[in-house]
Each structure stands twice: as structure tokens, then as C-alpha cells.
Amino acid sequence: MIDIVTVDTPHPYPPRISAFTRPFWDALAEGRLLTTRSVTTGALTFPPKPISPADWTTDVEWVELSGSGVLYSHTTIHAAPTAFVGDLPYRVAIVDLDEGLRVATRHIGEIAPVIGAPVDLVAVRHTDAVSFAARSRA
Secondary structure, three states, X not given: OOOEEEOOOOOOOOXXXXXXXHHHHHHHHOOOEEEEEEOOOOOEEOOOOOOOOOOOOOOEEEEEEOOEXXXXXXXXXOXXXXXXXXXXXXXXXXXXXXXXXXXXXXXXXXXXXXXXXXEEXXXXXXXXXXXXXXXXXX
């Protein structure tokens, strides 16, 4: 399980949900982070995909991730597309998850990001959608 953070604003750019990705978004709303894994090789992929890029199989299964990782890199955005102007400035992070995946996402919270420091992915529940972000651990 991952923490859920509630934000009292609409998502600036709500995700596109397809029949395939619906399990990911539904689980995220419950505080679970899912992705897909090749049944043949066990290779994980993120974001979830109906075809494993490791072996091109469509034989994939849903698995839960811990959401724990280490901050690989980060930057602060000061100029953004129109949808995100109201959030300026905001941070974007690259996180190496414990399961071996590298994920790009927003960085939220009061603790400043430090490269190499532990972070957790959290579900962010907006008034109209759910997303995820990284948050540095104390």
C-alpha cells in the first residue's frame, strides 16, 4: 500500500484511462501501485503496457509495487504548459524504485529532494482524478 494525499483542486491534466489501464487507475485510487510484468521473463514495465517490451509477449500480468525507491534526479519547473501554469513552480523527479524500475513523476511535500535519498510514491487524489507523485522520506 502507498499513502494517499488529497488535493482540493481538479487535476490540471487528467489522465486518459483506457480499458487496459483501468486496473492501474482503480488500484491507485485505493492506495495500491500496480504495473505489468511479462509472465515469460518476469520483466517489469512502467507505465503498465499490454505488451512486454522485454520479449514482445502479450502474456502479461498485473503486480503490485512497493512504491519505495531512491531519488535519482530532480528539477524545478518555472515555465510550464498552460495546464500547469497555476502550479508553478513545481518539482519533477526521477525515482529508481526498489523493484528496479525508473519512474518520472512530480515531487511533492515539504521535504526538499536530495539525490540518493529515499522517497515514496504516493497516490494524489484530486477532486476529479487520481495521479501519483514522489515524496521524500523524513
